[in-house]
Amino acid sequence: MGPVITAWSAISACGIGRDAFEKASPRPSPLDDNSPGDQAFLASAFDTREMLGAKGTGSMDRSSALAIGVVDELLAGLDVDERTGVVLGTTSGSSQTQLEFTRESLTRRKPYFVNPASMPFALMNSAAGQAAIWHKLTGPNTTIAGGRMSGLGVLRYGVRLLATGRASGVVCGAVEEYSPARAWLEYHRGSRHVLGEGAAVLFVEPSGQARDPLAEVLAVETRVAVDGDRAAGLVRCLDRSFAKAGVSPGDIGTLVLSAPGGELAEAERAAVAGLRASVVNPAEVIGDVGAATGPFQIATLLRSPGLAVATALDDDGTVGCALLRVFS
Incomplete structure (x- = not known):
């Protein structure tokens, strides 16, 4: 048996933790922040100081706080050692913090006195680094900036860390905050989807450990559609995954999509048209969570045993895909 997922947790508009994500059916919250949208799926139940305390959180941005909070939820029921790694996905870090830090460097009095406490949180790898420091995880620490593909990139990277013996287990996940800056960036990229925020993490470790596995990771395949045909590229990823695992398309019981709409959704639907599986899309429940889409997809499919x-x-x-065998 290959690497297995033995635990997971999430923070989203559904609430905090596994039970909340599996049971809640949230509604988007109205916005009044001068952003282009009028509503978003906010993780309203998560309050940084209430969950993490006042110490060390005074200048912390929401992205890093969400990462620390969800890893805290994950590790609450796990006994891990110092070789545990952390691999988190992101789009570009906290766009709001980066915008504010850049603005301060241009508007504050010379020699451009920025707030030094906010500097670490303006970095793209802040969430992964802060989560590891907070929880004293001294294994490999990596940030994967792959947009909506981050979740698959994180999972593949974590599996490789285990295969090379560089970590005893890996916290694999991604985080995406909601902010006016992110809303405007998505708007100018042409997105008109209802945004969401949240973080989700999986604990991936070698098989044969004391913990009961939730799912086995059979294959993770990615590629670049250099000819612009995303649907064909995704079909090739799926075919390669099935061949590697020795399964047929008809064996697949659950399919979890990523795109919230538009051309990406059309390409994704075209690529999977031949699969006769139950189809779900987390974006319908928690909104467009960007880079955090991948781990929320896997958390969703863990509800249904089978391939x-x-x-x-x-x-x-x-484009890419992950093939898992989910246990009952």
């Missing part, structure tokens, strides 16, 4: 596939596409032309 399951999560597919992903990003605007930059990257």
